[in-house]
Amino acid sequence: MRTVLIVDDHDSFRAWARRVLSDEGFDVIGEAPNGASAISLARDLRPDIVLLDMVLPDMTGVDVAAEVGTSTGATIVLTSSRDLADFGIELRSPVAGFLPKAELSGLALERLVGR
């Protein structure tokens, strides 16, 4: 079972994301409400996947992804309630893909990171 770290500043989203992913076969090993705690937890927990919100109170998702990707080698999936086009960026390694929050499911996550 692949481990997931959920990083989002909205409590209700983290709670529902944990439930959705847990129900669909993922092991949610941690949650972080901001970039700093995400980096710290990722180093400690070494998750396989980090579901990372694009906009965090202290850092951007892209910056956290660069840090976490370098230090842990986790697969990063960026997520947001907005479109990717709303950010005007191109995804690059270590980010595996972008998953709109409205479309979050275990299946969608698996499609992005591969089985």
Next chain:
Amino acid sequence: MSLRSPGLAGRPTRVPLLIIGSVLCLGWAIGAELVSTTQGFPGNHLLEFLSGLAFLGAGMYAIAVVPRNAIGWLLLSYGVLWFANFWAIFLPPLPEALVTVVANSQGALLVHVALVFPAGRIATRLSRGVVAFSYLWSLLAWFGLEATTDRSTWDCAHQFCRATLSLWLWPSASAYSAWDMANNVLTLLIVAGTVGAFWQRWRTSSPVGRRDLRVLWIAVALVSLTYAARSIASFARAGDAVFGVLNDLQAIAQMLAPLLIVYGLLTARMASSAVSTFVADARTAHPSQSLESALGRVLQDPGLRIARQARDGSWRDEAGVAIPADSPALATAQPVVGSDGTVHAALIHDPGLDASAVRAAAATAGLILENESLRDELAAQLAEVQASRARLVTAGDAERKRVERDLHDGAQQRLLSLAMALRTARRQSDADDPELSHTLELANAELLLAIDELRTLARGIHPAILTDAGLAAAVRALVDRSPLEVEMRALPADRMPAAVEAAAYFVIAESLANIMKHANAEHVWVRIDTVGGELVVEAGDDGDGGADEAGGSGLRGLRDRVAATGGTLTVDSPHGSGTTVRASFPLVTADLS
């Protein structure tokens, strides 16, 4: 720049009187000269005529231009008396003799003119004394001469042989001779007194006063010399030939004198009614020139200063130099009063300047200062309105961002949670209840549409990307989402002030929305460029054109938004030739970030 003569403009009621007066003067002169010629009066008729006419003409002109100045009337009186001698022969003997006495006393008028020039008022006690004595003695001297003339030596068979007072009084050759001698001596004394009084005025005059008196020096010198020469010739018992020449010279001098006096009078007055126009012209032509120097130049008073009172009551000139409140210059300064009676400043000027010219200059200065004050006030108000408008737009943008953020963090997150809850519920729903599963699926689909619409709404209120990544990224995202094929011609990555980025973004967003709705365009393009310190944003198409700004509030609202940042918006939309919306924003604008 030329000094305009005040002329008679604006005084139509005086014109007929002046015309009548001029005709009467001309008739008086021509008639007198005809009498002189036909009655066999001796002398140079042409010079006599021209001299008298010069006084009449100069007097009339001076009266027309400066009617309240006595000089015009004095010159006119001199001209009238000049010809009165000839007309007097039509009077009965006694009045004829009396008129001759008065007419021959005309020299006193010249003394009077010399000592009241140019203001028309007697300035010193010495001048007053000299003028009074001059009138008194002239009348007395000619009365004495007329009263003692020995007519026995006259050829009274000649028609010129006129009546004298000696017909009724004391004809005596010896008395006449003594009286004549006394007359010559006192005439010399009067000339000396006139020169003395004049010299006293010269010594006490300011530079401007001296400038004004200079012309009179020439006139007085000319006439005084001829009078003095006559008196000396009389002492020396010169022959008739000498007196003939002296009479001619005196006539020429007297012909030039009134012309010089009127010229000097007008120059000294500085044509006060023209000062306003002149100063206004000078200020318009040379806006950088200070009012002080403009007025100083107009009034030919380089020392002129404009004193303004500060809030603390102290006085300062335009250069900021303090002027003591008890300064004598300030005490005699001309107040500069605005149209509402407010004292804006005080004009410290040379005391020798013509008072009416100073008043006119002060009135003009009052209007100019009032105008400047209003202009400054208006500029300040305009600046405040512009700043206020910019603040409103900035506040509006901040509010849009806040609403977008609230939608994102509030409603949107709750709806997302709800969507995940619905999906979980569907998964957990009983497989045997397909109707419930279908309902939950429909509900989820509706919810996703609602989330999408909410996202679009939030983006329209204020795209987060504009704040986070700037204008270029926001426009790129806008173009990516647009169903139109848009050519991006230039897209600088530099960040601009937030208000400029927001206004530029909405210009493009609104333009693309309009193109999509109305243009029927095949080719659409967007250009964002920085040109010469300006951000230039263009959105164009090759569609139908004919965009009407009055037809909707979109373009008008954009224009206001652009203007709030100090920019301008133009719409070029000829029918059938596409539309180009162009906005330019100054990038050196304070307080827009």
